[in-house]
Amino acid sequence: xxxxxxxxxxxxxxxxxxxxxxxxxxxxxxxxxxxxxxxxxxxxxxxxxxxxxxxxxxxxxxxxxxxxxxxxxxxxxxxxxxxxxxxxxxxxxxxxxxxxxxxxxxxxxxxxxxxxxxxxxxxxxxxxxxxxxxxxxxxxxxxxxxxxxxxxxxxxxxxxxxxxxxxxxxxxxxxxxxxxxxxxxxxxxxxxxxxxxxxxxxxxxxxxxxxxxxxxxxxxxxxxxxxxxxxxxxxxxxxxxxxxxxxxxxxxxxxxxxxxxxxxxxxxxxxxxxxxxxxxxxxxxxxxxxxxxxxxxxxxxxxxxxxxxxxxxxxxxxxxxxxxxxxxxxxxxxxxxxxxxxxxxxxxxxxxxxxxxxxxxxxxxxxxxxxxxxxxxxxxxxxxxxxxxxxxxxxxxxxxxxxxxxxxxxxxxxxxxxxxxxxxxxxxxxxxxxxxxxxxxxxxxxxxxxxxxxxxxxxxxxxxxxxxxxxxxxxxxxxxxxxxxxxxxxxxxxxxxxxxxxxxxxxx
Amino acid sequence: xxxxxxxxxxxxxxxxxxxxxxxxxxxxxxxxxxxxxxxxxxxxxxxxxxxxxxxxxxxxxxxxxxxxxxxxxxxxxxxxxxxxxxxxxxxxxxxxxxxxxxxxxxxxxxxxxxxxxxxxxxxxxxxxxxxxxxxxxxxxxxxxxxxxxxxxxxxxxxxxxxxxxxxxxxxxxxxxxxxxxxxxxxxxxxxxxxxxxxxxxxxxxxxxx
Numbered sequence: 001x002x003x004x005x006x007x008x009x010x011x012x013x014x015x016x017x018x019x020x021x022x023x024x025x026x027x028x029x030x031x032x033x034x035x036x037x038x039x040x041x042x043x044x045x046x047x048x049x050x051x052x053x054x055x056x057x058x059x060x061x062x063x064x065x066x067x068x069x070x071x072x073x074x075x076x077x078x079x080x081x082x083x084x085x086x087x088x089x090x091x092x093x094x095x096x097x098x099x100x101x102x103x104x105x106x107x108x109x110x111x112x113x114x115x116x117x118x119x120x121x122x123x124x125x126x127x128x129x130x131x132x133x134x135x136x137x138x139x140x141x142x143x144x145x146x147x148x149x150x151x152x153x154x155x156x157x158x159x160x161x162x163x164x165x166x167x168x169x170x171x172x173x174x175x176x177x178x179x180x181x182x183x184x185x186x187x188x189x190x191x192x193x194x195x196x197x198x199x200x201x202x203x204x205x206x207x208x209x210x211x212x213x214x215x216x217x218x219x220x221x222x223x224x225x226x227x228x229x230x231x232x233x234x235x236x237x238x239x240x241x242x243x244x245x246x247x248x249x250x251x252x253x254x255x256x257x258x259x260x261x262x263x264x265x266x267x268x269x270x271x272x273x274x275x276x277x278x279x280x281x282x283x284x285x286x287x288x289x290x291x292x293x294x295x296x297x298x299x300x301x302x303x304x305x306x307x308x309x310x311x312x313x314x315x316x317x318x319x320x321x322x323x324x325x326x327x328x329x330x331x332x333x334x335x336x337x338x339x340x341x342x343x344x345x346x347x348x349x350x351x352x353x354x355x356x357x358x359x360x361x362x363x364x365x366x367x368x369x370x371x372x373x374x375x376x377x378x379x380x381x382x383x384x385x386x387x388x389x390x391x392x393x394x395x396x397x398x399x400x401x402x403x404x405x406x407x408x409x410x411x412x413x414x415x416x417x418x419x420x421x422x423x424x425x426x427x428x429x430x431x432x433x434x435x436x437x438x439x440x441x442x443x444x445x446x447x448x449x450x451x452x453x454x455x456x457x458x459x460x461x462x463x464x465x466x467x468x469x470x471x472x473x474x475x476x477x478x479x480x481x482x483x484x485x486x487x488x489x490x491x492x493x494x495x496x497x498x499x500x501x502x503x504x505x506x507x508x
Numbered sequence: 509x510x511x512x513x514x515x516x517x518x519x520x521x522x523x524x525x526x527x528x529x530x531x532x533x534x535x536x537x538x539x540x541x542x543x544x545x546x547x548x549x550x551x552x553x554x555x556x557x558x559x560x561x562x563x564x565x566x567x568x569x570x571x572x573x574x575x576x577x578x579x580x581x582x583x584x585x586x587x588x589x590x591x592x593x594x595x596x597x598x599x600x601x602x603x604x605x606x607x608x609x610x611x612x613x614x615x616x617x618x619x620x621x622x623x624x625x626x627x628x629x630x631x632x633x634x635x636x637x638x639x640x641x642x643x644x645x646x647x648x649x650x651x652x653x654x655x656x657x658x659x660x661x662x663x664x665x666x667x668x669x670x671x672x673x674x675x676x677x678x679x680x681x682x683x684x685x686x687x688x689x690x691x692x693x694x695x696x697x698x699x700x701x702x703x704x705x706x707x708x709x710x711x712x713x714x715x716x717x
Contacts, residue, residue: 375614382611385601423570505556 031471163331411442
C-alpha cells in the first residue's frame with residue numbers, strides 16, 4: 001500500500017438532475033397515496049374487533065404472572081387510586097398466581113397487592129383506561145393512529161438533521177479533522193432542519209388534542225380542581241412543563257435557535273470556500289460550542305415535551321439521552337448511506353477507505369452506546385420495580401408490542417454489533433449499506449415503540465398507513481438533502497483540516 | 509505477521525542506521541522494490557506506514573480477542589445462572605429465579621467479557637511476541653532505543669543483490685552508518701567490559717561512510 005500524500009483536493013459538485021429528482025418525488029407521491037389508502041382502511045376497519053390481538057394480550061398477561069410477577073401488578077392506579085379511589089375501574093376477574101409457577105414463592109410484603117386485585121390486566125391498556133377514568137376524553141380513533149404516524153415520522157427524520165448539526169458542532173469543538181471530507185454531507189443532512197422543524201411543529205400543534213392526553217386533561221374541568229373526580233395529582237405536578245405555552249413558545253423558540261445556528265455554520269462554511277484563512281473556522285468553533293451547550297438542555301426538554309409526555313404519568317431520567325442515542329446512531333447511518341450513494345455515483349472518490357472505516361466505527365460505537373443506554377433505563381426500572389415506572393414497559397412488553405420489543409433489540413444492537421465488529425465489514429460498502437439500513441429500520445421500530453403504546457395503544461397496527469407515511473417523509477427528506485448537496489462543492493475547500501482528512505490514516 | 513524469533517543469536521546482519529524516519533521508510537521501499545529481503549526494522553518510535561512498507565499483513569489477534577470475549581460471555585452467563593438459579597436460588601426483589609431474570613445477569617456477563625478479553629489479549633500478545641518472563645532484549649545498536657532507526661538484513665538469507673550493493677543503496681538512501689557484519693548482543697551482558705567487547709567487535713566490521 002503506497003502512502004503518497006494528497007496535496008490538493010479536486011473540486012466536485014453533485015448534479016441533482018431531473019432523473020434523480022424524480023426518485024424522492026415519486027417516493028413522496030406514492031407514499032402519500034399509500035398513507036391515504038391506509039388511513040381509509042384504518043377508518044373502515046377501526047370498529048371491528050380484533051379477536052386475535054385481544055387473545056394475545058391475555059396470553060401475555062398470563063405469562064406475565066409467571067415470568068415477571070411483580071411487574072404484572074405494576075399499574076399507575078397505585079398512585080391514582082389514592083386520588084380517585086371511587087373511580088369506576090372496570091374490574092376484570094383476577095387470575096391469581098397460577099399453579100405453574102413452582103419456583104416463585106409468595107412474596108410476603110408486596111405493598112401493591114391490593115391494587116393488583118383491581119388492576120391486574122390494565123398494564124397493556126394503561127392510557128386507554130386511564131382516559132376512561134377521566135370521562136372518556138381520550139377516545140382512540142383512526143385519526144389518533146394517523147397523527148401518531150405523522151408525529152413518529154416527522155420526529156424521526158427531524159432527528160437525522162439534528163444529529164448531523166450536532167456532529168458538525170462536535171467536530172469543530174473537538175478540533176477533529178478526520179471527517180472534514182464529509183462535512184458537506186453533514187451540512188446537507190442538517191438542511192432538513194428547517195423543513196423538519198416546520199413539519200414537526202405543525203404536527204404537534206394541530207395534533208396535540210389527539211396525541212397528548214395531558215392536553216385534554218388541562219383543557220377539561222378536572223384540572224386544578226382537587227374535588228373533581230377526575231383530578232389527577234401527577235399531571236398537576238407536571239403542569240409547569242406540560243402546558244400549552246410550552247408548545248406555543250418553548251418548542252418554536254428552540255427550533256428557531258437551532259435553525260439560526262445551523263444557518264450561521266452553513267454560511268461560514270460557504271464563505272470559507274471563497275476566502276481562505278482561519279477566521280471562519282474560529283467563528284464556527286465558537287458557535288459550535290454555544291450550540292452544544294444550548295443543545296444539551298433544549299434537546300432534553302424537547303424530548304420530554306414531545307415524546308415522553310405521550311405517557312404523561314410516566315417519567316425516566318434516561319429518556320432524553322435515550323432519544324439522543326437514537327438520534328446520533330441513526331444520523332450517522334444516514335450519513336453513511338448518503339456517502340455510499342455518492343460513491344456509487346462516482347462522486348467523493350477522494351474520501352478514502354480510512355474515513356469510511358472511521359465513520360463505520362462511529363456507527364458501531366453508537367450502536368453499543370444505544371444498547372448501553374437502553375440497558376441503563378431498562379435494568380433500573382426492572383430492578384426497582386416501582387409501579388409508576390414499570391407501567392411503561394408493561395405496556396410494551398406484555399402486550400402485542402412484545403415481538404417488536406425484541407425485534408428492536410436485535411436490529412438496533414445485536415445484529416449491527418456482531419456485524420460491524422469485523423474490520424472488513426466497516427470497509428465493505430455492501431455490508432455498511434445493510435448495517436445502516438438495519439439500524440435505520442430498527443430505530444424506526446424503536447420510535448414506534450416510544451410513540452404508539454402511549455397514543456394508539458391496543459389498536460396499534462402496522463399497515464399501509466405506516467409504510468406510506470414513512471415513504472412520504474423519506475421523499476421529503478431525500479429531496480431536501482440532495483437539493484442542499486447540489487448547492488455547494490462536495491468538499492469544504494479551504495477548511496484548515498481538509499488535507500488532514502484527505503490523508504487520514506490511523507494505521508490499522 | 510513475520511514468523512521469526514526475536515532472539516537474534518548466531519546471526520550476522522547488515523545494518524543501516526538512520527536518523528530520519530522518512531529516509532528509513534524510503535530506504536525500505538527501495539530495497540524491497542529491488543527484491544531485497546529485510547529481516548526487520550528497529551525504531552525507537554512507531555513509524556507510520558512502515559508495516560505496509562515491510563509487507564506485514566494484519567494480525568489475527570483480533571480473532572483471538574473475539575473468542576476470548578465469547579468465552580467471557582459464556583463464563584459470565586454460566587456463573588450467574590449456576591449460582592442464582594441452579595445452586596442457590598435467592599429471591600431478590602420478589603423476582604423469580606429462572607432464566608427470566610436474565611437482565612440481572614447482564615452486568616456479570618458484561619464484566620467477565622471485558623475481563624477475559626483484556627487478560628486474553630495481554631497473554632496472547634506476549635505469547636505471540638515470545639515475551640516471557642526473564643527474557644533479555646537483543647540489540648543491534650545501543651541507540652536503537654534512543655534516537656537511531658535501524659534496517660537489519662539477514663546475511664544468511666539469499667538476496668537478489670550482493671551485500672556490497674545493498675550497503676551502497678543504504679548509503680545512498682541517507683544512512684548515517686552502515687555495517688556489514690553485525691552480531692546482536694544481549695543486554696544480559698550487564699558488565700561494561702562485556703559490552704565493550706561486543707561493541708568493539710562490531711566496530712571492527714566494515715564501515716562505510
